[in-house]
Amino acid sequence: MKTTWIKWSASAVTGLMVAGCASYPDQATTRQMAEKMVFEAFDASLAHMKRLEQDRSQQICSKIGDAKLSREEAAEVVKLARASIQYPASGQLTGDWKAGDRLAHDGSGDRIRSGKTEANKQNGALCQNCHALAPGEINVGNVGPPLTGYGKQRGNSEAIVKYTYEKIYNAWAYFPCSNMPRLGATRHLTPEQVTHMVAYLLDPQSPINK
Numbered sequence: 395m396k397t398t399w400i401k402w403s404a405s406a407v408t409g410l411m412v413a414g415c416a417s418y419p420d421q422a423t424t425r426q427m428a429e430k431m432v433f434e435a436f437d438a439s440l441a442h443m444k445r446l447e448q449d450r451s452q453q454i455c456s457k458i459g460d461a462k463l464s465r466e467e468a469a470e471v472v473k474l475a476r477a478s479i480q481y482p483a484s485g486q487l488t489g490d491w492k493a494g495d496r497l498a499h500d501g502s503g504d505r506i507r508s509g510k511t512e513a514n515k516q517n518g519a520l521c522q523n524c525h526a527l528a529p530g531e532i533n534v535g536n537v538g539p540p541l542t543g544y545g546k547q548r549g550n551s552e553a554i555v556k557y558t559y560e561k562i563y564n565a566w567a568y569f570p571c572s573n574m575p576r577l578g579a580t581r582h583l584t585p586e587q588v589t590h591m592v593a594y595l596l597d598p599q600s601p602i603n604k
């Protein structure tokens with residue numbers, strides 16, 4: 395009796411799975427459903443709701459499943475990223491490595507706590523979450539490549555300074571849809587803060603190059 399019941403429920407589950415697969419919603423519907431679900435999870439009156447509106451690049455990069463990025467889409471993301479880059483008023487792309495060192499390890503700002511967006515005088519950069527930094531630091535992430543010895547390996551030519559600034563400001567200018575956040579373009583970091591990050595990566599005195 396018991397075995398029969400198990401057999402019955404097993405075939406019912408299989409039947410449901412097959413029915414489920416047959417009626418799988420298309421990509422546009424799946425996206426709408428997912429966005430609605432996320433939207434409803436937050437208090438709609440709060441300022442951070444703006445973050446749920448995807449800009450054009452984020453829409454291109456948020457394809458569902460394994461859908462490939464086309465050559466044209468990748469080119470559009472790069473073009474938008476390049477257009478987003480702003481430089482500091484001083485024109486000086488290298489700032490203070492000590493300030494950069496602090497920011498690289500600081501995760502404050504822009505977080506949602508108890509339903510409110512954290513208000514901070516300045517946001518941290520938290521490169522530490524994704525990158526290995528100074529030699530011997532163990533509390534680091536590996537989502538991105540190690541940045542240990544970055545300046546020692548590349549020098550600090552004008553081209554490297556410019557690349558490093560632009561890469562941190564909007565990583566998608568060089569690698570469309572990568573997992574590196576668009577730190578300057580989303581206004582998480584100011585152009586001045588990005589110059590501190592450049593100094594932190596390139597200055598021979600910075601712990602990252604020791």
Ligand code: HEC
Nearest residue numbers: 519520521523524537538539561565569572573574575591
């Ligand atoms: C959420 C994870 C994440 C955070 C936070 C992050 N990065 Fe990245 N970073 C990546 C990934 C992934 C890559 C590789 C893909 C790419 O190049 O965009 C990368 C690539 C880079 C590169 C290019 C490396 C090369 O070999 O040219 C630099 C430079 C860099 N990150 C610097 C930083 C700095 C500085 C910070 C902090 C201000 C930072 N990243 C924060 C994920 C992250």
